[in-house]
Amino acid sequence: DVKVTQSSRYLVKRTGEKVFLECVQDMDHENMFWYRQDPGLGLRLIYFSYDVKMKEKGDIPEGYSVSREKKERFSLILESASTNQTSMYLCASSLSAEQYFGPGTRLTVT
Amino acid sequence: QQPVQSPQAVILREGEDAVINCSSSKALYSVHWYRQKHGEAPVFLMILLKGGEQKGHDKISASFNEKKQQSSLYLTASQLSYSGTYFCGLSRGGSQGNLIFGKGTKLSVKP
Numbered sequence: 001d002v003k004v005t006q007s008s009r010y011l012v013k014r015t016g017e018k019v020f021l022e023c024v025q026d027m028d029h030e031n032m033f034w035y036r037q038d039p040g041l042g043l044r045l046i047y048f049s050y051d052v053k054m055k056e057k058g059d060i061p062e063g064y065s066v067s068r069e070k071k072e073r074f075s076l077i078l079e080s081a082s083t084n085q086t087s088m089y090l091c092a093s094s095l096s097a098e099q100y101f102g103p104g105t106r107l108t109v110t
Numbered sequence: 111q112q113p114v115q116s117p118q119a120v121i122l123r124e125g126e127d128a129v130i131n132c133s134s135s136k137a138l139y140s141v142h143w144y145r146q147k148h149g150e151a152p153v154f155l156m157i158l159l160k161g162g163e164q165k166g167h168d169k170i171s172a173s174f175n176e177k178k179q180q181s182s183l184y185l186t187a188s189q190l191s192y193s194g195t196y197f198c199g200l201s202r203g204g205s206q207g208n209l210i211f212g213k214g215t216k217l218s219v220k221p
Contacts, residue, residue, distance in 0.1 A: 004151075031207055042112065042197060042213035043152070059210070090151065094207040097142065101151035 003027070004102035006091055012108045019078040021105050023091030030095065032074035034058075034066065037088040037104070049074055081109045111135055113200050115212035122188050122219050130183040130215045132198030141174050141181040142199040142209055145192075152197060155183075185217070193219045 007022035025032065033048040035058075045058030047066040055066050063085060067075045074093075078085055086109045092099040113134045120128055132141060140159045146152040156167055158174035158181060166172075169186040185192055195216045199209035 033208075035211075040213060043199075043211040045208070045210065048208055056208075097140070097157050097201075097207050098154045099142075099144075099152075099207060099209070101153070103151050 004091060004093055004100050006089075006102040006105050008105050009103060010106050010108075012110065013078075013081050014110055015082060017078075017081050017109075019081050019107065019109075021076040021078075021089055021091075021107070023074045023076070023093075023102055024072055025074075025093035025100070026072065027093065027095070027100070028071065029093035029100075030071070031093060032068065033092040033094075033099065034064075034074065034076045035090045035092065036060070037090055043090065046076065081107075083109050085109050112210055113198055113212040115196075115198060115215050117215060118213070119216040120218070122217065124190060124219055124221055125187050126219075128185045128188060128217060130185075130196050130198075130217070132181045132183070132200075132212055134179045134200055136179070136200075138174065138176060138179055138181070138200060139203055140201040141172070142201070143172055143181075143183055144197045144199065144211075145194045146197065146214075147194040155196075188217075188219045190219050190221065193217055 004025045034046040035043045049055045049068045065077045089105045091102040142157045143155040144152040172183045174181045195214040199211045202208045
Protein backbone atom coordinates (compact mmCIF):
# COMPACT_ATOMS: atom_id res chain seq x y z
CA ASP A 1 0.00 0.00 0.00
CA VAL A 2 1.18 3.46 -0.86
CA LYS A 3 1.70 5.57 2.17
CA VAL A 4 1.86 9.33 2.28
CA THR A 5 2.50 10.75 5.70
CA GLN A 6 2.43 14.33 6.93
CA SER A 7 4.36 15.50 9.93
CA SER A 8 1.45 16.87 11.96
CA ARG A 9 -2.32 16.48 11.93
CA TYR A 10 -2.85 19.76 13.77
CA LEU A 11 -0.61 22.77 14.06
CA VAL A 12 -1.11 26.15 15.70
CA LYS A 13 1.28 28.97 14.84
CA ARG A 14 1.48 32.68 15.44
CA THR A 15 1.37 35.36 12.77
CA GLY A 16 4.83 36.01 11.36
CA GLU A 17 6.28 32.62 12.28
CA LYS A 18 8.08 30.49 9.74
CA VAL A 19 6.20 27.23 9.30
CA PHE A 20 7.38 23.95 7.83
CA LEU A 21 4.96 21.26 6.71
CA GLU A 22 6.59 17.96 5.86
CA CYS A 23 5.35 15.22 3.57
CA VAL A 24 6.94 11.82 3.00
CA GLN A 25 5.93 9.09 0.56
CA ASP A 26 7.24 5.56 0.49
CA MET A 27 6.52 4.47 -3.08
CA ASP A 28 9.32 6.10 -5.01
CA HIS A 29 6.88 8.43 -6.77
CA GLU A 30 8.38 11.15 -8.88
CA ASN A 31 5.53 13.62 -8.61
CA MET A 32 4.50 15.31 -5.40
CA PHE A 33 1.92 18.02 -4.76
CA TRP A 34 0.81 20.45 -2.09
CA TYR A 35 -2.83 21.56 -1.93
CA ARG A 36 -4.83 23.64 0.42
CA GLN A 37 -8.44 22.83 1.09
CA ASP A 38 -10.93 25.42 2.26
CA PRO A 39 -14.69 24.98 2.64
CA GLY A 40 -16.48 25.64 -0.63
CA LEU A 41 -13.26 26.13 -2.59
CA GLY A 42 -12.19 22.54 -3.18
CA LEU A 43 -8.57 21.51 -3.55
CA ARG A 44 -6.29 24.23 -4.82
CA LEU A 45 -2.78 23.47 -5.98
CA ILE A 46 -0.01 25.45 -4.29
CA TYR A 47 3.13 23.84 -5.73
CA PHE A 48 4.15 20.61 -7.31
CA SER A 49 7.41 18.83 -8.00
CA TYR A 50 8.15 16.25 -10.69
CA ASP A 51 11.71 15.47 -9.64
CA VAL A 52 14.21 16.14 -6.92
CA LYS A 53 15.06 19.84 -6.74
CA MET A 54 12.44 20.59 -9.40
CA LYS A 55 9.37 22.61 -8.53
CA GLU A 56 6.57 24.35 -10.34
CA LYS A 57 4.08 26.92 -9.11
CA GLY A 58 0.50 25.89 -8.90
CA ASP A 59 -2.54 28.12 -8.81
CA ILE A 60 -1.97 29.84 -5.47
CA PRO A 61 1.78 29.93 -4.73
CA GLU A 62 1.86 33.39 -3.12
CA GLY A 63 3.17 33.29 0.43
CA TYR A 64 4.53 29.75 0.07
CA SER A 65 7.72 28.06 -1.02
CA VAL A 66 8.72 24.42 -1.28
CA SER A 67 11.76 22.23 -0.99
CA ARG A 68 12.47 18.82 -2.42
CA GLU A 69 15.97 17.65 -1.53
CA LYS A 70 15.13 13.93 -1.58
CA LYS A 71 12.72 12.05 -3.77
CA GLU A 72 10.53 10.87 -0.91
CA ARG A 73 10.20 14.20 0.89
CA PHE A 74 8.43 17.39 -0.14
CA SER A 75 8.25 20.31 2.25
CA LEU A 76 5.92 23.29 2.20
CA ILE A 77 7.24 26.46 3.80
CA LEU A 78 5.27 29.47 4.96
CA GLU A 79 7.94 32.13 5.24
CA SER A 80 5.85 34.42 7.43
CA ALA A 81 2.54 32.87 8.39
CA SER A 82 -0.56 34.99 8.15
CA THR A 83 -4.09 34.40 9.38
CA ASN A 84 -5.37 33.93 5.83
CA GLN A 85 -3.17 30.85 5.59
CA THR A 86 -5.27 29.08 8.19
CA SER A 87 -6.42 26.03 6.27
CA MET A 88 -6.18 22.28 5.73
CA TYR A 89 -3.03 21.36 3.81
CA LEU A 90 -2.93 18.14 1.84
CA CYS A 91 0.10 16.52 0.29
CA ALA A 92 -0.16 14.00 -2.54
CA SER A 93 2.18 11.88 -4.63
CA SER A 94 1.80 10.10 -7.94
CA LEU A 95 3.69 8.02 -10.43
CA SER A 96 1.47 8.92 -13.34
CA ALA A 97 -2.26 9.65 -13.07
CA GLU A 98 -3.57 8.47 -9.73
CA GLN A 99 -2.71 10.72 -6.81
CA TYR A 100 -2.32 9.35 -3.30
CA PHE A 101 -3.12 11.82 -0.57
CA GLY A 102 -1.80 12.16 2.93
CA PRO A 103 -4.12 12.66 5.93
CA GLY A 104 -3.68 16.42 5.92
CA THR A 105 -2.40 19.04 8.36
CA ARG A 106 -4.90 21.46 9.81
CA LEU A 107 -2.97 24.67 10.33
CA THR A 108 -4.31 27.49 12.44
CA VAL A 109 -2.49 30.82 12.40
CA THR A 110 -3.42 33.14 15.25
CA GLN B 111 -9.76 27.53 -14.68
CA GLN B 112 -11.53 25.37 -12.13
CA PRO B 113 -14.09 22.96 -13.55
CA VAL B 114 -17.65 23.58 -12.43
CA GLN B 115 -19.35 20.83 -10.49
CA SER B 116 -23.08 20.49 -10.04
CA PRO B 117 -24.94 20.10 -7.86
CA GLN B 118 -23.00 21.56 -4.92
CA ALA B 119 -24.77 19.20 -2.55
CA VAL B 120 -27.27 16.38 -2.72
CA ILE B 121 -29.11 14.35 -0.11
CA LEU B 122 -30.29 10.85 -0.96
CA ARG B 123 -32.02 7.95 0.70
CA GLU B 124 -30.29 4.59 0.54
CA GLY B 125 -31.01 2.92 -2.77
CA GLU B 126 -31.57 6.14 -4.72
CA ASP B 127 -29.49 7.22 -7.70
CA ALA B 128 -27.49 10.39 -8.21
CA VAL B 129 -25.59 12.13 -10.98
CA ILE B 130 -22.76 14.56 -10.43
CA ASN B 131 -21.62 16.70 -13.33
CA CYS B 132 -18.26 18.29 -14.04
CA SER B 133 -17.96 20.91 -16.79
CA SER B 134 -15.00 22.68 -18.25
CA SER B 135 -14.64 25.77 -20.43
CA LYS B 136 -11.50 24.25 -21.96
CA ALA B 137 -10.86 21.08 -23.94
CA LEU B 138 -10.54 17.99 -21.75
CA TYR B 139 -7.59 15.59 -21.89
CA SER B 140 -8.70 13.38 -19.08
CA VAL B 141 -11.03 13.50 -16.12
CA HIS B 142 -10.26 12.08 -12.69
CA TRP B 143 -12.79 11.43 -9.95
CA TYR B 144 -12.00 11.35 -6.24
CA ARG B 145 -14.09 10.86 -3.12
CA GLN B 146 -13.29 12.32 0.27
CA LYS B 147 -15.11 10.96 3.28
CA HIS B 148 -15.50 13.22 6.27
CA GLY B 149 -12.20 13.64 8.11
CA GLU B 150 -10.28 11.52 5.63
CA ALA B 151 -7.98 12.06 2.66
CA PRO B 152 -9.37 12.09 -0.89
CA VAL B 153 -9.26 8.69 -2.56
CA PHE B 154 -9.02 8.02 -6.28
CA LEU B 155 -12.12 6.49 -7.87
CA MET B 156 -11.44 6.42 -11.57
CA ILE B 157 -9.92 8.14 -14.56
CA LEU B 158 -11.44 8.65 -17.99
CA LEU B 159 -8.90 9.08 -20.71
CA LYS B 160 -10.74 9.57 -23.94
CA GLY B 161 -13.96 11.08 -25.12
CA GLY B 162 -17.04 8.92 -24.78
CA GLU B 163 -15.31 6.52 -22.46
CA GLN B 164 -17.36 5.10 -19.65
CA LYS B 165 -15.83 3.42 -16.66
CA GLY B 166 -17.40 1.68 -13.74
CA HIS B 167 -16.45 0.70 -10.25
CA ASP B 168 -19.03 -1.35 -8.41
CA LYS B 169 -22.20 0.75 -8.75
CA ILE B 170 -20.32 3.95 -9.48
CA SER B 171 -19.66 4.73 -13.11
CA ALA B 172 -18.65 7.77 -15.12
CA SER B 173 -18.81 9.10 -18.63
CA PHE B 174 -16.75 11.61 -20.51
CA ASN B 175 -18.21 13.72 -23.30
CA GLU B 176 -15.40 15.48 -25.10
CA LYS B 177 -17.73 17.49 -27.30
CA LYS B 178 -19.65 18.92 -24.38
CA GLN B 179 -16.45 19.22 -22.32
CA GLN B 180 -18.24 17.46 -19.54
CA SER B 181 -17.98 14.39 -17.37
CA SER B 182 -20.70 12.84 -15.25
CA LEU B 183 -20.42 10.50 -12.28
CA TYR B 184 -23.31 8.09 -11.77
CA LEU B 185 -24.03 6.57 -8.38
CA THR B 186 -26.57 3.78 -8.61
CA ALA B 187 -28.52 2.31 -5.71
CA SER B 188 -26.56 4.45 -3.28
CA GLN B 189 -25.26 3.03 -0.03
CA LEU B 190 -24.47 4.79 3.22
CA SER B 191 -20.78 4.32 2.43
CA TYR B 192 -21.12 6.56 -0.62
CA SER B 193 -21.47 9.64 1.58
CA GLY B 194 -18.67 12.14 1.14
CA THR B 195 -17.49 14.91 -1.11
CA TYR B 196 -16.80 14.05 -4.73
CA PHE B 197 -14.23 15.99 -6.70
CA CYS B 198 -13.50 15.96 -10.37
CA GLY B 199 -10.01 16.82 -11.49
CA LEU B 200 -9.02 17.80 -14.98
CA SER B 201 -5.61 17.12 -16.38
CA ARG B 202 -3.63 20.17 -17.45
CA GLY B 203 -1.64 18.01 -19.86
CA GLY B 204 1.82 16.55 -19.43
CA SER B 205 2.75 13.35 -17.69
CA GLN B 206 3.01 14.61 -14.14
CA GLY B 207 -0.62 14.08 -13.27
CA ASN B 208 -1.09 17.77 -12.58
CA LEU B 209 -4.80 18.31 -11.99
CA ILE B 210 -7.11 21.23 -11.43
CA PHE B 211 -9.95 20.21 -9.13
CA GLY B 212 -13.53 21.39 -8.94
CA LYS B 213 -15.03 22.70 -5.73
CA GLY B 214 -16.65 19.40 -4.93
CA THR B 215 -20.13 17.95 -4.54
CA LYS B 216 -21.21 16.90 -1.07
CA LEU B 217 -23.26 13.72 -1.13
CA SER B 218 -25.17 12.61 1.95
CA VAL B 219 -26.89 9.24 1.94
CA LYS B 220 -29.48 8.74 4.67
CA PRO B 221 -30.94 5.42 5.84
